[in-house]
Amino acid sequence: MKEQRSKGLIVGTLLAIVLAILLIVPLRPALAAQGAKPVELSFSLHVPPKAAPYHAAFLPWAKEVEKATNGRVKIKFYLSQTLVKARDSYDGVKNGIADISWVAFSWTPGRFPLTGVMDLPFLSPSTFTGAHALTDLYKKYPEMRREVRDVHLLHLWVTLPYEIHTVDRPVRKMEDVRGLKLATQPAARAAVEALGAVPVTMPSPKIYQTVEKGVADGAALAWGAYKAYKLVEVTRYHANPHLGGVSYCTIVNKNRWNSLPKDVQATITRVTERMLPDTLCQAVTNEAKKGREITKKQGQEIVDFPPSALARWKAAGRPAWDKWAEAMEAKGLPGKRVLEDAIRLVEKHAR
Numbered sequence: 001m002k003e004q005r006s007k008g009l010i011v012g013t014l015l016a017i018v019l020a021i022l023l024i025v026p027l028r029p030a031l032a033a034q035g036a037k038p039v040e041l042s043f044s045l046h047v048p049p050k051a052a053p054y055h056a057a058f059l060p061w062a063k064e065v066e067k068a069t070n071g072r073v074k075i076k077f078y079l080s081q082t083l084v085k086a087r088d089s090y091d092g093v094k095n096g097i098a099d100i101s102w103v104a105f106s107w108t109p110g111r112f113p114l115t116g117v118m119d120l121p122f123l124s125p126s127t128f129t130g131a132h133a134l135t136d137l138y139k140k141y142p143e144m145r146r147e148v149r150d151v152h153l154l155h156l157w158v159t160l161p162y163e164i165h166t167v168d169r170p171v172r173k174m175e176d177v178r179g180l181k182l183a184t185q186p187a188a189r190a191a192v193e194a195l196g197a198v199p200v201t202m203p204s205p206k207i208y209q210t211v212e213k214g215v216a217d218g219a220a221l222a223w224g225a226y227k228a229y230k231l232v233e234v235t236r237y238h239a240n241p242h243l244g245g246v247s248y249c250t251i252v253n254k255n256r257w258n259s260l261p262k263d264v265q266a267t268i269t270r271v272t273e274r275m276l277p278d279t280l281c282q283a284v285t286n287e288a289k290k291g292r293e294i295t296k297k298q299g300q301e302i303v304d305f306p307p308s309a310l311a312r313w314k315a316a317g318r319p320a321w322d323k324w325a326e327a328m329e330a331k332g333l334p335g336k337r338v339l340e341d342a343i344r345l346v347e348k349h350a351r
Contacts (some may be wrong), residue, residue: 038074039260041252044098045079046086046205051228054079056283058102061275068267073260075100086203090251094150099256105247106187107203112147114333115247117342118158120324121191121317124245125350127224127284130158131277133345134247140341143333152257154250154268157277159222160284161242162188165231166218167211171239172303174313183210184220190320191243192220195313204229211235222246224284227291238295239303241313250276 043062047054054077062075078084084092089101090108105112106119117123117137124130134156138144145153162184164171171177178196185204192199200216207219212234219231220243226232250272257265295302305313321339328335 036072038072039264040074040076041099041256042083043075043077043100044081044083044089044092045077045102046081046089046203047225048080048228052224052283052287053102053280056286057276057280060279061271064271064275065268068271069264073264073268081205086205090151093251093253096253096255098253100154100250100252102248102250104185104187104203105249106185109186113328113331114141114144114335114338115147115249116187117324117338118245118247119187119190120339120342121194121244121320122161122242122314123321123342123346124158125161125242125346127158127160127245127281128278129346129349130245130247131156131281132349133342134158135277136345136349137338137341141334141338144338148249148251150254151251152254154252154272155276157248157250157280158245159248160224160288161245162191162220162222163226163243164218164220164239164241165226165235166237166239167214167235168237169217170237170301170303174241174309174316176239180218181216182218182220183207183216185246187246188220188243190324191317194317194320207231208234222284223288223291225287227287227294232291232295232298232300235300237301237303239305241305241310243313244317 043058045054045058049055059077062077066074078098084098084101086104087107089098089103090111092098093101093103105115115134115138118130118134124133138156164177164182166180169176169180171180174195180197181200182192182197183200183202184192184207186201189199189201200210202210204221204225207221208229208231210216211219211231218235218237221229221231222245260268292302325335325339328338
């Protein structure tokens with residue numbers, strides 16, 4: 001009888017120990033995660049706090065990354081070029097000044113030749129179409145992937161089409177653009193020149209001051225950035241010929257990325273693929289609508305062109321496509337094939 005009781009006590013004790021182990025073991029990773037100091041990643045952005053890409057796209061993305069990693073990763077933003085100047089963003093990440101940044105490829109002309117295909121005049125009709133076409137091209141062509149091999153690429157994006165905003169000279173037909181000095185990003189140079197205007201190129205944060213001081217007659221800028229950079233204060237006439245988009249990427253310092261645990265890398269990648277570029281596309285689309293509404297309320301002129309007129313504008317930019325393809329081929333790059341695929345993918349994603 002005593003032996004049976006003793007055996008029962010032993011079995012009961014063993015069961016209690018096993019149950020305790022089963023309960024404790026799953027908690028250990030969570031407890032370790034709670035106790036560990038989170039990794040803080042610096043994110044350099046050239047846009048101001050009120051800009052839609054920050055508050056409606058990158059900030060929600062960062063919060064989702066923190067949530068999905070159970071607080072193991074936190075992202076700290078440095079806005080309005082406070083950490084790295086816009087033009088230096090790519091090298092700022094490459095050299096470890098910032099962990100992450102959002103970069104226009106055209107800020108360093110000639111450095112990303114093939115990736116610049118979506119910057120061609122009138123090629124990208126919308127931010128959604130351009131972003132997905134560029135992403136598909138990047139997946140297909142190793143030559144494009146090699147252009148950003150010294151950083152880790154999170155995602156690609158293309159802006160809304162650039163439009164024309166002027167101070168004193170309205171643009172109501174294509175011929176009205178000739179001779180205008182337009183402040184714009186380097187990527188829009190070909191479109192502006194194709195129309196007989198003079199591009200004054202710079203990153204977007206400098207455009208307001210350039211127009212305000214009279215250095216330029218106006219600007220070529222997407223409506224999605226128009227409100228954030230307060231161009232409504234210094235321009236009165238607006239024309240929408242859809243000049244084409246500007247290609248961007250969000251990148252991470254390669255050493256910093258490789259230092260992250262594999263499961264954290266996988267989580268950040270998963271969150272990014274779920275949210276970007278579409279959240280960013282929607283953010284600027286919504287912002288563009290607000291910008292147009294504010295402009296109308298102020299009694300400023302907005303000109304939208306019918307399809308027949310837009311066809312003339314697009315035809316003016318088409319020679320730049322062939323010139324770009326030939327220049328790529330001269331460098332030993334598959335410019336003609338990339339351009340053909342870009343046109344096909346734009347048609348595919350525009351449907």
